[in-house]
Amino acid sequence: MTNELKVAAIVVTFNKVAFLSKNIEHLLNQDTTIEEIIIVDNASTDDTETYMTSLAANNPKINYQRLTKNIGGAGGFSHGIKTAFDNPVIDYAWVMDDDTMPRNNSLTTLLDAAHNRLADNFGFLVSNTRWTDGHAALMNVPETTSDWNDRVADNLVGIKTGTFVSFMTSRKVVSELGLPIKEFFIWSDDLEFSSRISKRYPSYLVTDSLVDHEMAKNQGVKFLEETDVNRLGRYTYSFRNKMYIERRDGHKGYLRYKISLLLLMLTLPFKSVDFKWQKERILLKGFNQGLFFKPTVEFLNKR
Incomplete structure (x- = not known):
């Protein structure tokens, strides 16, 4: 039955063509065939467009969205x-960053969990x-439920x-609960989307579906x-978006x-940290924006 379920893989990329090419290779080598591989290119300025245009022209499964x-x-x-x-025809959306490297059976195991175990x-x-290095990717450690170990015998963590x-x-889930909030731009969009879903439906870490996240450093x-200093500005979105989530939730x-x-x-x-005053300004900016930030959830039937 899992072979009858149709999956679209969605990869968002920006100026990481070397990682993206490896990611696509891993997707094409999955034990379970992917119906469609959607590459969303956020207007990259490196060789991504040239690479993807050529690749998509020779592989009908690849849908290149620049x-x-x-x-x-x-x-x-x-x-x-x-x-x-x-x-x-698509039943499931399988979402990942361009530096995610799925192992050959990653999708097969997810689908087995989805259909056979759940x-x-x-x-x-x-x-x-x-x-x-094989250790847990610290940026991708999920928040567990109070009864997280209820299904551990099935390799599922709540x-x-x-x-x-x-x-x-x-x-079904996206039709009912909507899409990720695009106005978040970056940071906490997955936190908001996943918590919105798990409040309505049980959700799980599938421990026997392994992927590798090739981040430069293993840290949260x-x-x-x-x-x-080039990464500091994006923290504004972190503070702003988290304030919205907390305001919405209570x-x-x-x-x-x-x-x-x-x-x-x-x-x-009074702290001994790098870029102290830049960080102070970013905190203030994120805080002020978060007081008034009111994005909307878009649904599939609202185009």
Whole structure:
């Protein structure tokens, strides 16, 4: 039965053609055939367009979507999932970054979990993501549920959130609950989308579906420890988007998060960190934007 389920793989890319070419190779080598491989190119300025135009011309499974401007990972994933379900034969969207390297049986195992172990009663599934040295990829550790170990005998761990690194969901779920919020641009779009789903449907980490995430460093998001000045600006989206999520989910969490940011702004000048004053400005900007940020959830039937 799993061979009858039609899957579209969605990869969002920006200026990483070397990683993207490896990712596509891994997708084409899956034990279970992928119906469509959708590559959403956020207006890359490297050789991505040349490479993808040639590749798509010789492989009918590849659907190359080059955007006219960079709409961020959030916009790219929203566009890709919408494109996938525009194809009426697609049952599942399998979402990932361009530096995700699925193993040959990654999709087979996800589909086995979806259909055979869960009887299609799930919101989303994520793979067991490893770094290049085989250890857990720290950026992709999901938040577990209180009863996370209820299905461990089936290689399933109950989770509340997951990242867009081998993340699979169904047409049914997206039709009901909507797409990722494209206005997030980057950061927390997967957190918001996955938590929106898991509040309605049980969702799982599939421990025997392994993928490798070829990040430069195996570390989570650490604002105060950030040493790359070129990455600092994107933290604005992190603070803004998280404030929206907390505001939407309840007054207590929103109040706690606002207080935590205000305390950080007050104490940051006394900390020994790189780019102290740039970080102070980013905190203030993200906080102020988060007070008024009100994005909308787009649905498949609203085009």
